[in-house]
Amino acid sequence: QQQVKQSPQSLIVQKGGISIINCAYENTAFDYFPWYQQFPGKGPALLIAIRPDVSEKKEGRFTISFNKSAKQFSLHIMDSQPGDSATYFCAARDNYGQNFVFGPGTRLSVLP
Amino acid sequence: DAGVIQSPRHEVTEMGQEVTLRCKPISGHNSLFWYRQTMMRGLELLIYFNNNVPIDDSGMPEDRFSAKMPNASFSTLKIQPSEPRDSAVYFCASSGQASYNEQFFGPGTRLTVL
Numbered sequence: 001q002q003q004v005k006q007s008p009q010s011l012i013v014q015k016g017g018i019s020i021i022n023c024a025y026e027n028t029a030f031d032y033f034p035w036y037q038q039f040p041g042k043g044p045a046l047l048i049a050i051r052p053d054v055s056e057k058k059e060g061r062f063t064i065s066f067n068k069s070a071k072q073f074s075l076h077i078m079d080s081q082p083g084d085s086a087t088y089f090c091a092a093r094d095n096y097g098q099n100f101v102f103g104p105g106t107r108l109s110v111l112p
Numbered sequence: 113d114a115g116v117i118q119s120p121r122h123e124v125t126e127m128g129q130e131v132t133l134r135c136k137p138i139s140g141h142n143s144l145f146w147y148r149q150t151m152m153r154g155l156e157l158l159i160y161f162n163n164n165v166p167i168d169d170s171g172m173p174e175d176r177f178s179a180k181m182p183n184a185s186f187s188t189l190k191i192q193p194s195e196p197r198d199s200a201v202y203f204c205a206s207s208g209q210a211s212y213n214e215q216f217f218g219p220g221t222r223l224t225v226l
Contacts, residue, residue, distance in 0.1 A: 032213060034213070034214070041219075042219060042220075043116075043203050043205070043217030043218055043219055043220050044155070044203075044217050045216075045217065046214045046215070049213065049214075089154075089155060093213075099145065099157050099160050099168060100157075100215065101157075102154065102155040102157075103154075104154040105154055105155070
């Protein structure tokens with residue numbers, strides 16, 4: 001129940017296209033859903049996050065869509081750029097603790 | 113501001129040797145997390161501390177692994193004896209009360225056990 005599922009495992013998108021990564025969870029106690037971005041040789045870094053009281057959050061070209069009833073959330077990257085090529089992790093945290101449960105990651109490649 | 117500092121950045125050792133990984137969290141942060149990242153298992157939480165006290169060590173794979181946080185500015189993860197299957201990138205992350213929604217990750221230590 002602590003697991004966060006993520007798909008696809010890898011994604012190749014043309015420059016200017018839309019990248020979509022999906023995540024799903026079971027634990028209804030999760031109350032915070034961040035997305036982390038990791039470049040090769042670096043640690044993950046927070047990209048954008050959402051709470052379940054809103055259905056969408058947008059920051060620049062990055063948007064999180066959240067469906068509480070389906071227990072699913074997704075990351076949309078509009079106008080994808082080669083510089084967006086990285087591994088993306090969704091995560092979830094419950095309101096009892098501080099640790100995050102991370103999805104397995106999606107390796108995104110944006111072709112020039 | 114300095115971020116989370118980890119050392120060494122790379123470690124190559126032989127099976128059976130003791131390995132010690134070090135982490136300095138961001139000043140003022142009161143929570144510290146140790147993660148292991150592999151291709152097969154992704155990002156796994158090993159242990160986390162709150163105010164220097166271990167809160168959840170259920171992710172520690174076995175007794176060969178131990179972690180300490182003697183003070184607010186330093187933590188170690190020790191593997192003794194090391195085995196080839198311990199080869200991974202180990203990340204330390206920290207968060208503070210003012211920013212508890214975000215974990216700040218260090219650059220990681222790439223461990224290779226031959």
